[in-house]
Amino acid sequence: xxxxxxxxxxxxxxxxxxxxxxxxxxxxxxxxxxxxxxxxxxxxxxxxxxxxxxxxxxxxxxxxxxxxxxxxxxxxxxxxxxxxxxxxxxxxxxxxxxxxxxxxxxxxxxxxxxxxxxxxxxxxxxxxxxxxxxxxxxxxxxxxxxxxxxxxxxxxxxxxxxxxxxxxxxxxxxxxxxxxxxxxxxxxxxxxxxxxxxxxxxxxxxxxxxxxxxxxxxxxxxxxxxxxxxxxxxxxxxxxxxxxxxxxxxxxxxxxxxxxxxxxxxxxxxxxxxxxxxxxxxxxxxxxxxx
Amino acid sequence: xxxxxxxxxxxxxxxxxxxxxxxxxxxxxxxxxxxxxxxxxxxxxxxxxxxxxxxxxxxxxxxxxxxxxxxxxxxxxxxxxxxxxxxxxxxxxxxxxxxxxxxxxxxxxxxxxxxxxxxxxxxxxxxxxxxxxxxxxxxxxxxxxxxxxxxxxxxxxxxxxxxxxxxxxxxxxxxxxxxxxxxxxxxxxxxxxxxxxxxxxxxxxxxxxxxxxxxxxxxxxxxxxxxxxxxxxxxxxxxxxxxxxxxxxxxxxxxxxxxxxxxxxxxxxxxxxxxxxxxxxxxxxxxxxxxxxxxxxxxxxxxxxxxxxxxxxxxxxxxxxxxxxxxxxxxxxxxxxxxxxxxxxxxxxxxxxxxxxxxxxxxxxxxxxxxxxxxxxxxxxxxxxxxxxxxxxxxxxxxxxxxxxxxxxxxxxxxxxxxxxxxxxxxxxxxxxxxxxxxxxxxxxxxxxxxxxxxxxxx
Numbered sequence: 001x002x003x004x005x006x007x008x009x010x011x012x013x014x015x016x017x018x019x020x021x022x023x024x025x026x027x028x029x030x031x032x033x034x035x036x037x038x039x040x041x042x043x044x045x046x047x048x049x050x051x052x053x054x055x056x057x058x059x060x061x062x063x064x065x066x067x068x069x070x071x072x073x074x075x076x077x078x079x080x081x082x083x084x085x086x087x088x089x090x091x092x093x094x095x096x097x098x099x100x101x102x103x104x105x106x107x108x109x110x111x112x113x114x115x116x117x118x119x120x121x122x123x124x125x126x127x128x129x130x131x132x133x134x135x136x137x138x139x140x141x142x143x144x145x146x147x148x149x150x151x152x153x154x155x156x157x158x159x160x161x162x163x164x165x166x167x168x169x170x171x172x173x174x175x176x177x178x179x180x181x182x183x184x185x186x187x188x189x190x191x192x193x194x195x196x197x198x199x200x201x202x203x204x205x206x207x208x209x210x211x212x213x214x215x216x217x218x219x220x221x222x223x224x225x226x227x228x229x230x231x232x233x234x235x236x237x238x239x240x241x242x243x244x245x246x247x248x249x250x251x252x253x254x255x256x257x258x259x260x261x262x263x264x265x266x267x268x269x270x271x272x273x274x275x276x277x278x279x280x281x282x283x284x285x286x287x288x289x290x291x
Numbered sequence: 292x293x294x295x296x297x298x299x300x301x302x303x304x305x306x307x308x309x310x311x312x313x314x315x316x317x318x319x320x321x322x323x324x325x326x327x328x329x330x331x332x333x334x335x336x337x338x339x340x341x342x343x344x345x346x347x348x349x350x351x352x353x354x355x356x357x358x359x360x361x362x363x364x365x366x367x368x369x370x371x372x373x374x375x376x377x378x379x380x381x382x383x384x385x386x387x388x389x390x391x392x393x394x395x396x397x398x399x400x401x402x403x404x405x406x407x408x409x410x411x412x413x414x415x416x417x418x419x420x421x422x423x424x425x426x427x428x429x430x431x432x433x434x435x436x437x438x439x440x441x442x443x444x445x446x447x448x449x450x451x452x453x454x455x456x457x458x459x460x461x462x463x464x465x466x467x468x469x470x471x472x473x474x475x476x477x478x479x480x481x482x483x484x485x486x487x488x489x490x491x492x493x494x495x496x497x498x499x500x501x502x503x504x505x506x507x508x509x510x511x512x513x514x515x516x517x518x519x520x521x522x523x524x525x526x527x528x529x530x531x532x533x534x535x536x537x538x539x540x541x542x543x544x545x546x547x548x549x550x551x552x553x554x555x556x557x558x559x560x561x562x563x564x565x566x567x568x569x570x571x572x573x574x575x576x577x578x579x580x581x582x583x584x585x586x587x588x589x590x591x592x593x594x595x596x597x598x599x600x601x602x603x604x605x606x607x608x609x610x611x612x613x614x615x616x617x618x619x620x621x622x623x624x625x626x627x628x629x630x631x632x633x634x635x636x637x638x639x640x641x642x643x644x645x646x647x648x649x650x651x652x653x654x655x656x657x658x659x660x661x662x663x664x665x666x667x668x669x670x671x672x673x674x675x676x677x678x679x680x681x682x683x684x685x686x687x688x689x690x691x692x693x694x695x696x697x698x699x700x701x702x703x704x705x706x707x708x709x710x711x712x713x714x715x716x717x718x719x720x721x722x723x724x725x726x727x728x729x730x731x732x733x734x735x736x737x738x739x740x741x742x743x744x745x746x747x748x749x750x
Contacts, residue, residue, distance in 0.1 A: 042412045042413075042415060044387075044390050044418060058708045125574050128568075129569075129574075152568040155727075237571065239567065239571035242571075252714075255406065255407050256705055257412040257416070
């Protein structure tokens, strides 16, 4: 009896620092965002007025907000699909196939992830440069005539952002899948091979189901981080108003002196990402397979 | 024993985390004096007062590093009020968070028209101290009144008196003429003359096009603010300018407004098509490079461009030239917008009196001389006489017959969904160039927003 009491006291002490910090720096500010979305004030004004749900009503009638949320959704869907496809395929190739310089590729793919967004924006600024840019020069060399695609202008701008985001994200997720793929015992593949399963069948029947839990978790991570990354990329790479996403809308409203309104946008984006993650979690639920 | 150790370990963990939390939680104090409660305002005790000055480190500070510190030191030497200087390129990010927490600097040198719009937010919140009385104060260390050291007209516009009530809230600091910058060397070589009217401009466009050079480019749409002001002034004169900048009813239906819209739309069709793709904070220097490379003739810009592109490669025989906007009709005068930076005192500044003294000191001969070392020119009589080189030519633009346009779009209460002046008036220019926005669409958006802005005018 005495033991268990001591034990729970010990556990409480262990958990206390993290939960106190989490409460002060995560829960309280989040609650404050919800509260402030019901008020109107400038970021630096001493006074605030209660406006109820007026901010939310205005938000759903704001064409700019609708467009930026559409852009956000477009980025989440396309970037997620493309990144996951390539990350899984590359991971499978690098773990299952015997390729020279595996480690080299692993590092090369991973490098973009450790670069800051500003550096990536600089790199892609050189790639997307209309005149003598890398991409346009390559396209010109291949096609034999001068190609002049304006990558950072309408209508290509959103595609350019997608390419940069995929390039940045692939490596990290690839390494994650490589880790879980190499945990799949070799004997399973051997016996599958004896049963006449080809490479593709092995991939779909063995690898994919066995790393499914990993894919599910990373998917949720990825969706939440894409909302944030999309903002960073758009902010660093393209002109304001070209491909605004939800969070850039939020920041612009704050700069326009509408702090409460921007908090309302923050609340909507928060709920949106929460619901989306829950939805993805539900849809991808499968029976967990044991190796 | 084991239990004791684990308990000790946890305790250590708790303590160290708490220490970390404490350290991370308290942002480095902008200034220790900021904790002085505002109640002490009216007790002038210069000897132990320390004021906090936050100044934007712009191109001038880059040209002469330590410029602001030197001014602050001179102020301390003169008045024995100590100064704690915050000088940063991203000033908004440095002072913003602590201001949200209620810690305000005493004097802020930060102009309107920046992307983060911090000064505009203070204007909209009526959160700036009235400094009309500073104008009648004596400049510290001199026997002249502040108002005598400011060129007439500089304290009469909406740039310094945002509410139009005759009271001055923002002190006029550095000004620079804005205009169209071009390669004067290329004009000499080709024998072209700088157009005096827009009709001549379009003729030149055809000539340049034949040589494979576009007429126009712009760094980002933000540079159109000075352009639009000057254009409105040259097309419609002071009366139209004042009506337009206060969103007068029906103003955008007048022939003058139509002419402004048409000129910008036509200019968009002569703009180097790569411009919008590079009109972002990352690549805008590439657009400026177009002028250096003779791929575009003109761009709207300010006098800082010379320093900004000093290291950039350029076409042979390149020479900076600057012209006012062409006249709207033959025989008319061109116009150049006078871009003015402001210094101001937040209403919640802890040391209001010392702050006002500091603002007054900014117009002293000593301060002007230090600012001049960084090529920063204040609207103080006689300062432009000492300019040299390119700057002499730039500041002579008004002597050469161009009208000076001064003032800006009037402040209006922020309304959800309305957008800023830049978003409504200027950003669509990208769309005009790439074809995603038509001129009519742009005009109707401007009209709709302008009606709302008028309804929410301040003052």
